[in-house]
Amino acid sequence: MTSRTIATKAYGPLSVHERQLITFPTGLYGFETHHEYALLDSETPPFYWLQSVDDETLAFILINPYVVVSDYILDIPEEDMVSIGSPAADDLLVFATVTIPNDRRDISCNLQGPVIINKEKRLGRQSISLDQRWLIKHYLRPREGRDEC
8 A cells, every 4th residue: 555645733744544545525514625634543542633635724533423422323314325335334434523622621522413434435425414313512521501502
């Protein structure tokens, strides 16, 4: 496998293997013009980085939603799975984007908009869950007296 060096927000210049490069044909919500990303392990498990290959300032923190909510169910439109090649279960990666505010207190993840990746074809897509139980802001450390969004 070949590798290439990309500029990253978290680690500076970094050599990534071809298998880490993921194409998002329709981009991510709000970032539709960015299509090429690298999926990187974080130095802080269980998090990952989704780093834009073309814009070092654009990176997302990801987490496996099953780590956050053990009974999480991926329920998305079938056409979204088809758009990434209808991967077998072993080839499907599922993530939630993480938001870390400046004060680092109310860290949340978006369970309503999962990021799905076909690791065999290296194709990804952000989808919208059909299950309304999952929230856009699912707090990783819920505090008393605060509603989830």
